[in-house]
Amino acid sequence: MYLSLHRLLLIGFFAINVCNAQEPVELNIEEERVAPFKVFDNLYYVGVKKISAWLLESDQGLILFDSLYGDLTGLAIESIRELGFDPDDIRYVIVSHAHRDHIGGARRLQEEFGSVVMMTEADWSIAAEPAIPEDYPKPIRHLSASDGSTLNLGRTRLRFFQTPGETPGVLSTRFTVYDNGYPHEAFLFGGADLNFAGIQQTELYINSVERLMQLEGIEVNIPNHPEFGEVFERYEILLEREDGDFHPFVDPESWDAWLEILMLNAQAKLERERLAN
Numbered sequence: 001m002y003l004s005l006h007r008l009l010l011i012g013f014f015a016i017n018v019c020n021a022q023e024p025v026e027l028n029i030e031e032e033r034v035a036p037f038k039v040f041d042n043l044y045y046v047g048v049k050k051i052s053a054w055l056l057e058s059d060q061g062l063i064l065f066d067s068l069y070g071d072l073t074g075l076a077i078e079s080i081r082e083l084g085f086d087p088d089d090i091r092y093v094i095v096s097h098a099h100r101d102h103i104g105g106a107r108r109l110q111e112e113f114g115s116v117v118m119m120t121e122a123d124w125s126i127a128a129e130p131a132i133p134e135d136y137p138k139p140i141r142h143l144s145a146s147d148g149s150t151l152n153l154g155r156t157r158l159r160f161f162q163t164p165g166e167t168p169g170v171l172s173t174r175f176t177v178y179d180n181g182y183p184h185e186a187f188l189f190g191g192a193d194l195n196f197a198g199i200q201q202t203e204l205y206i207n208s209v210e211r212l213m214q215l216e217g218i219e220v221n222i223p224n225h226p227e228f229g230e231v232f233e234r235y236e237i238l239l240e241r242e243d244g245d246f247h248p249f250v251d252p253e254s255w256d257a258w259l260e261i262l263m264l265n266a267q268a269k270l271e272r273e274r275l276a277n
Helices: 005-017 070-082 106-113 121-128 199-214 231-239 252-276
Strands: 037-040 043-045 054-058 061-065 090-094 116-119 150-153 156-162 171-179 182-188
Touching: 037 171, 037 231, 061 070, 090 106, 090 150, 106 116, 116 121, 199 252
Parallel strands: 061 090, 090 116
Antiparallel strands: 037 043, 043 054, 054 061, 150 156, 156 171, 171 182
């Protein structure tokens, strides 16, 4: 049930080789379409094949992690409705970082559903600048999340971490998910990709991964790109789950192993950058 080392190495290879592309990639809408699905009592996948979006249900409304962009945002809205939820109930949109694939649909969610957008101050500043290379409708400035801050919506609490690297203000979030009422600690690392350049930024990334390695009690990886947590493969296992079986997304060993792979990739990247200078 756990991620194999071979699969983890492939994930690491993807992070260092594929996600370094700087040119905008337009995704085919129909090819990206994914039927939404329930992962925990209070957490649902409403993203697409290559980019995640997660819907967290609380007793006082909905929280959406990342907005996708362009027509992909429309797919997420369709998915939310397909699950039986009303997009008007999206109280907050938590943006992991200010790259178009995660922030590009935030303005639409603000205008159509009155959702409040949250990200770090550093990435609000990025969003205010001309987008390079991928333009998107800039969201209206709403709330800033700072390192160590929290957000409460009814009985649901989010704990925020600023984990710079992919952008200066990557926002990561810790929260509780429930499996038939049993709580598990989940974490969304807001910027695992290595699609940036520079020694200083790589060192920030390494510091962020080191910090995440020190966190205790994380059981569930909620990735903002599905391949970083084998989301679809785990869901296939979940569909076959029987009474008494472990939940396939509850996998603290793979969380730890994934962070180790991210660290190895980042250290290799840093070494290459130092040699190039």
